[in-house]
Amino acid sequence: MAEALIQTTGLVKEYLVGEQTVAALRGVSVSIEKSEFVAVMGPSGSGKSTFMNLIGCLDSPTRGHYVLAGEKISALSGDALAAIRNQRIGFVFQQFNLLPRTSALDNVELPLLYGGVPAAERHERAKKRLAEVGLADRMDHHPAQLSGGQQQRTAIARALINNPVLILADEPTGALDSRTSLEVMALLQKLNRDGMTVVIVTHERDIAAFARRNIHFRDGLVVEDHPVQKINDAEAMLRQAGAPAAVA
Amino acid sequence: MDLLATLRIALRALKVNKLRSILTMLGIIIGVGAVITMIAVGGGAQARVEEQIKSLGSNLMIIIPGSTTSGGVRLGGSSAQTLTEDDAWAITREVREVQVSAPSSRGSGQIVAGNNNWSTVIQGVTPEYLEVRDWPIVSGRGFEPQEVTSAGKVALIGQSVAKQLFGDADPVDQQVRIRKVPFTIVGMLDKKGQSMMGQDQDDVILVPLTTARNRLFGNPQGKLRRVGVISVKVRDGQNMKEAEDRIRELMRQRHKLQPGADDDFTIRNLTEILQAQEASSKVLTLLLAAVASVSLLVGGIGIMNIMLVSVTERTREIGLRMAVGARANDILKQFLVEAVTLSLIGGLLGIALGLGGSLAIGEFAGWRTSLSPESVVLAVGFAAAIGIFFGFYPARKASRLSPIEALRYE
Helix, strand or coil, X not given: CCCCCEEEEEEEEEEEECCEEEEEEEEECCEECCCCEEEEECCCCCCHHXXXXXXXXXXCCCEEEEEEXXXXXXXXXXXXXXXXXXXXXXXXXXXXXXXXXXXXXXXXXXXXXXXXXXXXXXXXXXXXXXXXXXXXXXXXXXXXHCXXXXXXXXXXXXXXXXXXXXXXXXXXXXXXXXXXXXXXXXXXXXXXXXXXXXXXXXXXXXXXXXXXXXEEEECCEEEEEEECCCCCCHHXXXXXXXXXXHCC | CCXXXXXXXXXXXXXXXXXXXXXXXXXXXXXXXXXXXXXXXXXXXHHHHHHHXXXXXXXXXXXXXXXXXXXXXXXXXXXXXXXXXXXXXXXXXXXXXXXXXXXXXXXXXXEEECCEEEEEEEEEECCHHHHHCCCCEXXXXXXXXXXXXXXXXXXXXXXXXXXXXXXXXXXXXXEEEECCEEEEEEEEECCXXXXXXXXXXXXXXXXXXXXXXXXXXXXXXXXXXXXXXXEEEECCCCCHHHHHHHHHHHHHHHCCCCCCCCCCEEEECHHHHHHHHHHHHHHHHHHXXXXXXXXXXXXXXXXXXXXXXXXHHCHHHHHHHHHCCCCHHHHHXXXXXXXXXXXXXHHHHHHHHHHHHHXXXXXXXXXXXXXXXXXXXXXXXXXXXXXXXXXXXXXXXXXCCCHHHHHHCX
């Protein structure tokens, strides 16, 4: 357990709504090893997004501890959290969140800009990442000129640019059709096979089935935590995509 | 994040909303333009007064005879002939504050040179007069002492008269006839320009005081050696008011006036009048600049308004930047640089407008304008300061957003 990449102990997050305190998380202890592929599931209001924000260092817990790669996160200041997000974590969002009217290359470079990497190195690394996600010929395109799948792949390239220890994807296929969803999941599975730790939040069972482990949230608590019995292989499903019925 | 990258982001953001950026800048452009133009107009007025002070001679006072009453009728100023040459010498001698004083008498007459003639002011002066008026000779020489004592027929010519009589030729050593008396011109005076009353001060010819008295104006009371005006130059750094009081005291004593009796002379402190004018033109400049600054301020509020809109519009972008590692400071810097870029570009365009504006006012209204580099630097510095001041609140608002809420913002 000491070697776990993510280790949370009794995480509590409370919000003040009016004069009432509402607990979004009520004591969550989870440990995620390196190179795992975890899908966090649960209905809306279950606390899964709050959990995601906490392990993504976007927010601090009210109580409890969070250790990421041996570093005690719950004690850090805002700027230190920003540095952790910059260096250790890659985010993928449902709405892609690419900067409009900005080339794919510049979008991918963005985290390096805040990491203080010199311009020449930024270009070099961003080009390499874009090539890895199969967008070598789309570098100068603006998000509006890219398809949904291409935009999400650009976002994944951006998430990967700083060689993070963790990819956090919040409903990464929520805005995509089923075929491009498969493409994106195939990419995430490939990254995981290469050793990357991936955590996704989803409410779709068939998307969760691409992960190796599912964690279910309800009312701010973990109610179920199990390995996936039959893992879907996105790449294999893509190969069958010649028959449209295969893509459910 | 380095400043250059921040600047590039700012420029890109401004380019995305071109029309909006230009309209926002317009407030600053007009503000800076107005400040520069108004300071130029005020500066022009000030420069004009300063020039008049210079042409008058510094620290100048003049003493003219007072009025007389003739059969119950009070005649105007200078109607009495109360000043004498000796009064002038006494003032130089006895009033410590005075550097030099010069008696002079004034008349007018026709001057003839060859085929040309010209009616002008004839002034009888002593060599001290040129010192009092700070009036150098540009060619030839001044009066020799024995020319003054022996009423020599020599004259110094003003530039306007020289132009009328001799055109561009050198008037020195030329012969002229003043009131039919032949004179030799020994020197030409420097150009003085207009007086504060708008008179051409170069339309004058100077002759020795004795010559004027004995050969030109006649001499009703020769023994007393009456003069029309005594010009006094006070030493630098001396209090003009005190000097005036001393001179008054001395003159009353010399003219044997009883306590309570009116002065039979008037002292005019011309420099003081002009200095008052100068001060008022300075106030005018300040007032104009202040009014113009209001438009600059309004421009600044425009920037704040647009930056607030921009922060709201780009909330998700801010959230994303924070998620990928931007610190609060990076966000603050980004929006601050954007606001300052907006106001600085506006400021630079405003300089162009200000230059054009002051040239146009000079051209069409005929006002004199004087552009000072300080006002340009000041206006642009002010514009930048406004960018920082009015950009700070929106930028801080952006930097204080919570990344989660910003990312979720619709």
